[in-house]
Amino acid sequence: xxxxxxxxxxxxxxxxxxxxxxxxxxxxxxxxxxxxxxxxxxxxxxxxxxxxxxxxxxxxxxxxxxxxxxxxxxxxxxxxxxxxxxxxxxxxxxxxxxxxxxxxxxxxxxxxxxxxxxxxxxxxxxxxxxxxxxxxxxxxxxxxxxxxxxxxxxxxxxxxxxxxxxxxxxxxxxxxxxxxxxxxxxxxxxxxxxxxxxxxxxxxxxxxxxxxxxxxxxxxxxxxxxxxxxxxxxxxxxxxxxxxxxxxxxxxxxxxxxxxxxxxxxxxxxxxxxxxxxxxxxxxxxxxxxxxxxxxxxxx
Amino acid sequence: xxxxxxxxxxxxxxxxxxxxxxxxxxxxxxxxxxxxxxxxxxxxxxxxxxxxxxxxxxxxxxxxxxxxxxxxxxxxxxxxxxxxxxxxxxxxxxxxxxxxxxxxxxxxxxxxxxxxxxxxxxxxxxxxxxxxxxxxxxxxxxxxxxxxxxxxxxxxxxxxxxxxxxxxxxxxxxxxxxxxxxxxxxxxxxxxxxxxxxxxxxxxxxxxxxxxxxxxxxxxxxxxxxxxxxxxxxxxxxxxxxxxxxxxxxxxxxxxxxxxxxxxxxxxxxxxxxxxxxxxxxxxxxxxxxxxxxxxxxxxxxxxxxxxxxxxxxxxxxxxxxxxxxxxxxxxxxxxxxxxxxxxxxxxxxxxxxxxxxxxxxxxxxxxxxx
Amino acid sequence: xxxxxxxxxxxxxxxxxxxxxxxxxxxxxxxxxxxxxxxxxxxxxxxxxxxxxxxxxxxxxxxxxxxxxxxxxxxxxxxxxxxxxxxxxxxxxxxxxxxxxxxxxxxxxxxxxxxxxxxxxxxxxxxxxxxxxxxxxxxxxxxxxxxxxxxxxxxxxxxxxxxxxxxxxxxxxxxxxxxxxxxxxxxxxxxxxxxxxxxxxxxxxxxxxxxxxxxxxxxxxxxxxxxxxxxxxxxxxxxxxxxxxxx
Numbered sequence: 036x037x038x039x040x041x042x043x044x045x046x047x048x049x050x051x052x053x054x055x056x057x058x059x060x061x062x063x064x065x066x067x068x069x070x071x072x073x074x075x076x077x078x079x080x081x082x083x084x085x086x087x088x089x090x091x092x093x094x095x096x097x098x099x100x101x102x103x104x105x106x107x108x109x110x111x112x113x114x115x116x117x118x119x120x121x122x123x124x125x126x127x128x129x130x131x132x133x134x135x136x137x138x139x140x141x142x143x144x145x146x147x148x149x150x151x152x153x154x155x156x157x158x159x160x161x162x163x164x165x166x167x168x169x170x171x172x173x174x175x176x177x178x179x180x181x182x183x184x185x186x187x188x189x190x191x192x193x194x195x196x197x198x199x200x201x202x203x204x205x206x207x208x209x210x211x212x213x214x215x216x217x218x219x220x221x222x223x224x225x226x227x228x229x230x231x232x233x234x235x236x237x238x239x240x241x242x243x244x245x246x247x248x249x250x251x252x253x254x255x256x257x258x259x260x261x262x263x264x265x266x267x268x269x270x271x272x273x274x275x276x277x278x279x280x281x282x283x284x285x286x287x288x289x290x291x292x293x294x295x296x297x298x299x300x301x302x303x304x305x306x307x308x309x310x311x312x313x314x315x316x317x318x319x320x321x322x323x324x325x326x327x328x329x330x331x332x333x334x335x
Numbered sequence: 336x337x338x339x340x341x342x343x344x345x346x347x348x349x350x351x352x353x354x355x356x357x358x359x360x361x362x363x364x365x366x367x368x369x370x371x372x373x374x375x376x377x378x379x380x381x382x383x384x385x386x387x388x389x390x391x392x393x394x395x396x397x398x399x400x401x402x403x404x405x406x407x408x409x410x411x412x413x414x415x416x417x418x419x420x421x422x423x424x425x426x427x428x429x430x431x432x433x434x435x436x437x438x439x440x441x442x443x444x445x446x447x448x449x450x451x452x453x454x455x456x457x458x459x460x461x462x463x464x465x466x467x468x469x470x471x472x473x474x475x476x477x478x479x480x481x482x483x484x485x486x487x488x489x490x491x492x493x494x495x496x497x498x499x500x501x502x503x504x505x506x507x508x509x510x511x512x513x514x515x516x517x518x519x520x521x522x523x524x525x526x527x528x529x530x531x532x533x534x535x536x537x538x539x540x541x542x543x544x545x546x547x548x549x550x551x552x553x554x555x556x557x558x559x560x561x562x563x564x565x566x567x568x569x570x571x572x573x574x575x576x577x578x579x580x581x582x583x584x585x586x587x588x589x590x591x592x593x594x595x596x597x598x599x600x601x602x603x604x605x606x607x608x609x610x611x612x613x614x615x616x617x618x619x620x621x622x623x624x625x626x627x628x629x630x631x632x633x634x635x636x637x638x639x640x641x642x643x644x645x646x647x648x649x650x651x652x653x654x655x656x657x658x659x660x661x662x663x664x665x666x667x668x669x670x671x672x673x674x675x676x677x678x679x680x681x682x683x684x685x686x687x688x689x690x691x692x693x694x695x696x697x698x699x700x701x702x703x704x705x706x
Numbered sequence: 707x708x709x710x711x712x713x714x715x716x717x718x719x720x721x722x723x724x725x726x727x728x729x730x731x732x733x734x735x736x737x738x739x740x741x742x743x744x745x746x747x748x749x750x751x752x753x754x755x756x757x758x759x760x761x762x763x764x765x766x767x768x769x770x771x772x773x774x775x776x777x778x779x780x781x782x783x784x785x786x787x788x789x790x791x792x793x794x795x796x797x798x799x800x801x802x803x804x805x806x807x808x809x810x811x812x813x814x815x816x817x818x819x820x821x822x823x824x825x826x827x828x829x830x831x832x833x834x835x836x837x838x839x840x841x842x843x844x845x846x847x848x849x850x851x852x853x854x855x856x857x858x859x860x861x862x863x864x865x866x867x868x869x870x871x872x873x874x875x876x877x878x879x880x881x882x883x884x885x886x887x888x889x890x891x892x893x894x895x896x897x898x899x900x901x902x903x904x905x906x907x908x909x910x911x912x913x914x915x916x917x918x919x920x921x922x923x924x925x926x927x928x929x930x931x932x933x934x935x936x937x938x939x940x941x942x943x944x945x946x947x948x949x950x951x952x953x
Contacts, residue, residue, distance in 0.1 A: 080477055131660050137477040138400050142611065143659040145402075149604055150652025157649060264488065264604075271481055306503075310492035313485040320482045321470040331760050331778060334478050542823040546800065546808040553797035560757065560795075561868055562783035563808070564815040571820065620799070675848075680801065684843035 039302050047179035052297040058186040058255070060293030061193040064286045065248040066266055067273035068197065069241035075279040076217040076237045077133050082144040084270050085263030086151040087242045091117050091249025092258035093159050096166055106168045106254055110192060113250035114243040121242025125235040133234060148263060155260040168254040189251040196247055201282065213237055265312055272316045275323065367522045374518035378590055380633045381525035385532045385583040386606065387613040387625035389576040392536065394611065395619035396545065397572050398552030399472070403483025404580055405607035406467070406490045407460040409600035411581025412588035413500055414459050415452035416508040422448050430501035442512045453585040460581035464573045472569045475555070484603070491601030505595040508588050525586050532579045537622055539575065548572055549620070608655070616658050618667030627666050709768075710735040710872055710904050711756070711787075716765035718748075718755050725751040727928045728765070733872065738898050738905040740919030740936070742912075744949050747925040749908045750792060753874050757789045758782045770871070784813060786871035790878065792908075794857050798850030802841055802860055805849050806832035809864040832867060839863045839893060855882045859890070866897060872904040873897070879911050887911070891918060916940065924948070 042049050066088055073081045094116045095109025104112075124147070132143050170184040204210035216223040216233045224230050252258055273292055277284030295315065300308035324334045367374040386408065394400040420429050423444060429436050440448065467486065474482050495503045511517045539545060547568045550558040558565055587606075588594050598605070609632065617628020635654065639647035664672060671678050711733040718726040725748045733739045741749050755762045758779045767774040769787050777785075797805050807824050836842045839859040844852060849860055858878065865873055878894065879887050891914060897903045909915045915922065915936065922939045924932045926948035932939050939945055 080481070128656060128660060135663075138480060139659055139663060141400075141477055141480055142615070143656055145608060146652055146655030146659060148652075149608065149655060150649060152604075153646075153648035153652055157645060268481075268485055268488075275478075304496070306496045307492070310489045310496070313489035313492065316485040317470070317482050317489070320474055320478055324470075324473050324478070328473065331758070333473070333475050335475065539821065542821055543808070544820050546804055547820070549800050549804070550797050550808045553799050554795050556779075557791075557795040557797070558808075559778075559780045560759075560783055560789060560791075561809055561864070562780055562788075562812040564812060565780065567815055568820070571817070679846055680848055681846055682843050683846055 042301070045179060047176045048301075050176075051180045052301055053294050054180065054182055055186075056294030056297040057290050058182075058190045058293070059296070060286075060290035061190040062248045062251055062255075063266075063269050063273060063292055064289035065193050065196060065244050067270040067277070067285050067289055068200070068282065069244040070267075070270040071274045071277075071279050071285060072213075072237060073241045074274065076213055077129075077234050078137070079129065079133065079140040079144065080137060080271070081241065082141055082267055083147040083151060083263070084241075084245060085266030085268075086148050086155070087117055087121065087245035087263075088249040088252060088266045089258050089260060089263045090120070090151060090155060091246030092166075092253030093155060093164075093249075094246065095250035095253050096164055096258075097159075099166055106166055109166070109254070110247050110250040113246040117246025117249075118239040118243035122235055122239035124242070125238040129238055130231065130234065148267070152260055152263055159260060161260060163257045163259045164253065165257045166254040183255065186255040189255040193248065193251060196244065197282075197286070200244065209233070209236055265309055268313055268316055272312075272319060275316070275319060363526055367519055371518065374522050375590060376633070376637060378518075378522045378525045378586075380630065381522075381529040382583045382587055382590075383609065383613060383629040383633050384529045384626050385525070386580055386610040387617065387629045388529075388532050388536055388622075389580045389583075390610040391614045391619065391621075391625045392548070392572050392576045395614055395621070395624065396540070396552065397548040397569065398555075399569070399572075400480045400611070401483045401573075401576075402480055402603070402607060402611065403471075403485075403487035403490075404576060404610060405487045405601050405603050406483075407464065407577040407580040408584035408587070408602075408606055409490055409494065409596070410460045410463055411453070411456035411584035412594055412600045413494065413506065414456035414581075415449065415585035416506055416588055416594060417500060418452035418455045419445075419448035419509055422451070427499055430499065430504075430506050433501070433504050434507035438509045440509060440512070442514060445509060445512050448509070449589070453582055456585045457578050457581045460577040461574045464577035465570060468570045468573050472566065472573065487601060487603040487607050491597040491603060494596035494601055501594070501596075503596065505593060505599070507593055511589070521586060521590050525583070525590075528579070528582055528586065533622070533626070535579075536575075540622060544568070544571075552620075612655050612658060614665070615663065616665055618665030618669070618671070621665075621667040621671070624665055624667040631666070708735055709733070710737075710770060711906065712766075712768040713752075713756065714766045714768075716752070716755055716767060717763045718751055718760065719763055724928050726755065726762075729925070729928075729930050730765075731923050731930070731933070733904060733906050735904055736898070736902065737921065738894075738907065738919050740915045740922040741906065741908045741925060742910070742915060742922060742939075742945075743925035743931070746927075747948075748928040749925055750876055751928075752925070753789055753876055753906075753908065756874065757787060783868075784811070786869070787874070788865050788868055788870040788872075789874035790858075790861050790865055790876055792876040792880065794854070794861050796849045796857055796860050796864065798848065800849060801846050802836060802849055802852070803829070803832055803845040805860060805864055806836060806845075806867050809867040811869050835863045835866050838866075838896075840889070855886055858882060862890075862893070866901070866903075870903055872906065875905060875907045877908055877910060879909065879914050887914060894918060912940070 066084060070081055070084050073079050091113035094113040098104055098109050098112050099106055128143065128147070132140050168185045168188070170188060172184060173182045175182070204214060212223070212228045212233050213236070215226070215228060216230050220230050223233070249258065269292060273285055273288045276288040296308060296312060299311035303311060320334070327334055367377050386404070390401065390404055393404065417426055420426050420438065423440060424436070424438055471479060471482055471486070494500060500506055547563060550563060551565055551568060555565060584600070588599070591599055594600050613628040613632045614625045615628070616632055617626065618624025636647070636651070639650045643650050662669070675681065709732045713729060713731045716726055716729045717724070729748075729752060731739070741752070743749050754760055756767055756774070758774060758777055758781070762775050769782070769785060772785065774782055774787075797808070800808070807828060810828060833842060833845065836845050839862060841856060841859055841863065844856065849857065852860060858881070862878065875894070879890055882890060894905065895918070898905050907915070907918060909918075919936055921934065922936050923930060924939055924942070924945045931948055932942045932945050
């Protein structure tokens, strides 16, 4: 906690934390949006979300290391690969749990999460990995604020992906079909929409978005096979705060979470940063619920 | 769950049941003596039975699927060793030495310390359950599930950062006295704990408590609207769950011989999810379900370890998915749906008059009913 | 006859939609009072307000002289004011007799009562009430396997088991086979006359309402439109207009 006084003595440090938080938050926003999508359309809380992110990072890593392709190419490659994996998961497993209760979806996707976690651990090894994008660092304010160019590029790319996604959801036929199914699946079916195809596409799209996010993570930060759960919890926290249909809310909450994490890591120590994320979820849930209880309602 | 089938069993039925229990008792006592090489596996069987039974209180009987019961497991584990060490030495120095310090306890000191430690762990876990429950038990459904998941993982992370109990290096429980038969003693401790838990829960479920939990599970709003003290029942349920889970955790610490904050104590992705899986596999909301589920799971896990080494965790993840997707009712649940009359679910027009009562008109005579 | 329930100028809005506006009614001890009105007139909202399912925006609700609007659902239920639900809520995975047993009055609850088993007398009472509604033979079946009409009867039986002073019934005959409605009517009247339970009933079935209620309130568009004895209310042109959509 002594670091706290440092923040007041050297304001640029605070700026550093905020910038880091926002850059990180951009990636959280992608994963959170995907989770909200699957939750809203298919009523599934996708616990394996974080593993999709990490897997995307590994795909990007392997592509670059094996084929020598440019690092940035990892993003579309990871997106396509994860789309295929998500689509396949839907047609083998997920389609069986779409109509069931939320506990079933949580436990089943938790099982998938463990499965993929261990699979990645066995196949890729348990080291922390990263990818060197070759970009440099900006140094501002007498070296008090350093900003990695890779992180900024990653942030911009995440933004572009978000814009593309929004345009897709609004203008394309599949996007409209997805939104119709989210509002009323039975009506959509009656009107001729193949909801099974919509679900498969949605689940694949979510995985693709996570995969792209993961490809950004591996070059801007690091990845590790067991890192998935914290991404899942981050996404869930953001969705709880922002609500299901609210993209600007998701973005704002994601930034907020990123910055809060940086501050927590700085003041409490890096070893407590993860605990902070998990406890923050609990605090937010309890606070939300207490507020609702005053109106004699419950968080549903 | 209705115990109608047992309570209405005639003399012959009751004798069969007593015979069944006796057989189990004899087998359980004989097993470690006949197969001493497997005593640790047998011990783990009873530990898994206990944590599954405890999870079932929350998830199976009450419908509050907790992914955070591991918190009590870890609290029990750490508290037992901390209290045991603390009675004879300075805990901070002991943990800082990372196992280098030997306590040189007499047998009596060790056993007394262990006993008090396990008890303290159970009591502390009950308090933790009560405090956490204030905030958590107001959450419903998936929010409770994921919120408790967050708690479970956070507990591990916090323990990994707390120097007093050894932080990331973990903590070594005091050396088991060489003059004692460690394997058998820990086995019988876990076996006695399993029996105590089973019969305590069975007693609880027989009375109002069981029905109240089921009512909360089936329709909590209705239960409130009928005046049930739902908050009280939920809290007591979690405290009972915490009590026995903590003792199971404490014994596990001694069996493993090393307390790692994330992989042994607050092990969310192993013990934490196993307790859920075993109960689902055996049958949620039944008293024997968790026991059978634990046994089947344990055997399967041992087989995976032996024949799929390296891939056993992957296989476990796959197993979870398969069970949840294809077999959600579990073994006992499946049997109960197939043979409802054997569990007491039947139409019994013993004294009612089918001729004059319109409500009985169409379906009288049909047994079991349809879904 | 003293007022058992007094609702005074109760209002409740959800967002911009006013569901109840300035509603006042009273129910005297031992009465059967009806509430009618077209769909969306705020009847169930009024019930929810009375039993404490949501806080009210204004007004007061008094039961046996005690103000209810600050209390929560379980507390109100323990004071002897119970309600049944429009969608019929029972404990589906429990057997019928278990549904009954858990419905005993829960005045005080402590560790000792939580652990106690049910005495034979409670079982007998449960069987008696199940017999009364015609479900005795089904007592060991899971409640979820009953037909819809039988579930409604079970919910009614559970309410009786809880020994209320007053029971709010939300459309008790909705979805019930017409040939069974008379049986239900008889049971409701028995509950009122022999067991002394005051009833406040929402109903759409006019024949039932005419035969059951001593006084009727009519709601429309969230407001109280008319009140009085059944014949008067039924012939009130405002009530007819409200149902037929006239202005």
